[in-house]
Amino acid sequence: MCGSCGCGEEDSYLIFRPGKSGIEKGEKPAHFHVRSDQKAVKEKPIQHQSFETAKNREIKIEEDILSANKSIAEQNRDYFKANNILALNLVSSPGSGKTSLLETTIQQLSKELSIYVIEGDQQTQNDAERIHKAGAPVIQINTGQGCHLDASMITNAVEQLQIKENSILFIENVGNLVCPALFDLGEKKRVIIISVTEGEDKPLKYPTMFQTSDICIINKTDLLPYVDFEIDKLKEYALRVNPKLIFIDISVKNGEGVEKWYECLREMDKS
Amino acid sequence: MHELTIAYNIVEIVSRTARNENAKRVDSINIEVGKISGIEIDALKFSLNIAIKDSLLEKAIINIKCITGKARCNNCLKVFVVSDLFTSCPYCSKYSAKIIKGKELRVSSIDIQ
Structure with a gap:
């Protein structure tokens, strides 16, 4: 453990050289501190290995590795706030029913709420076509x-969409429960959709x-009698x-519970 | 493979700094990755090998400091080590805890010539 700050005791180190497959274990790593005057100090006591040469x-x-994305996300957030746009980032695995939920929501609420959609997929325009048919700019x-x-993809898409003030923007992320988690888009809320299958x-x-x-949102509840899925456990x-x-809990298929989702949307839109 | 995006971000941050310092090359890069940051270290290393090609970092030694996760229990306020996001408090068994360490994703420093 470092005598000056006590840090690093349980943290481990990996060192590798590009192109080489092996990993060196850095048990006594180089180690840095910042003084209050912000000048960097590199400690070189006996136990600290140094990579420095003359x-x-x-x-x-x-610097935060995601700082570039975070800064653009903050700009998006400011824009949404200034224009009273409720931006929601919809995430899920593929096939959980994000697009179906959006279609139903647009059909039911487009008279009372102004709705816009950004669709994210690796390939095809299929989802955008479905949303367009449902009646929302996409x-x-x-x-x-x-x-x-x-976040920068959202900035570009928002420019093209020309969203009116006082609207809801649904951002349907790429169907993937891993990667989208780390990327702030500037949304107000993140909505995860999981289906009972x-x-x-x-x-x-x-x-x-x-x-x-x-x-x-727990979707496809109409299938609960047919699948081994314990909703309380989830x-x-x-x-x-x-x-x-x-x-x-909702079923987009038979409409069960969707009213609660609409209520939730109205509440968020007001606040 | 969001690690590839992360790897390109690292190259971008390091290249920008190295250019500003008029560096001829980057000898080593020190990165901190929290163990519960959502990054797979092996995937990050794989991605870095691709991302550093034809950059100032091409020959650099990459030091990755893996930071152990720690959480503070919202119930009894004790701090404990976590290796995932759903560990119950070992002192009071409650599941509500705030992560205080282990989500880092940072380029801490570089050595240049």
Whole structure:
């Protein structure tokens, strides 16, 4: 453990050289501190290995690797706030019913709420066509090989969509319970959708997504009699990961529970 | 594979800093990755090998500091080590805890010439 700050005791280090497959274990790692005057200090006591050579200069960076995305996301958030746009980031695995839920929502609420949609998929315009038919302005983003939407994609799509003030913007993320979790898009709330055919242990298998979400919609409840899915178990697991998560049980197919979702939307739109 | 995006972000941050410092090359990069940050270290290493090609970082040694997760229980306020996001408090068994360490994803420093 470092004598100056006590840090690093349980943390481990990995060192690798690009192109080489082996990993060196850095048990006595180089280790840095910042003085109150912000000048970098590189400690070189006996136990600290140093990578410094005579010509080398060490430059402190301390920059969040996701900072570029976060900064664009904040700009998006400011824009949404200034124009009173409620932006919701819809995340789920593929096939949980995000697009069907949006179609129903647009058909039912487009008279009272102004709704816009950004669709994210690796390929095809299929979802955008469905949303367009349902009656909402929509932009499709195809990420190609990409597994998630990022904040700059949203900035571009928002420019093209020309969203009116006092609207709701649904951002349907790429169907994937892993990658989109780390990328803030500037949304006000993140809505995770899970269907009862997926298994109740998803929150434990993909905890980051459940942890970063605000609302959890449990879809396809009409199938509950036919599948081995314990809805209470799912909620228990999800609350372990995120004690603040709010649940809405719905069946887009038969309309059960969707009114609660609409109420939730109206509430968020007002606030 | 969001790790590839992360790897390109690292290259971008390091290249920008190195250019500003008029560096000829980058000898080493020090990165901090929390163990519960949602990043798979092996995937990140794989991605970095791709991302550093033809950049100032091409020959750099990459040091990854893996930061152990810690949480503070919202019930009894004790701090404990976590390796996932759903560990119950070992002191009071409650599931409500705030992560206080282990979500880092940061370029801490570089050595340049």
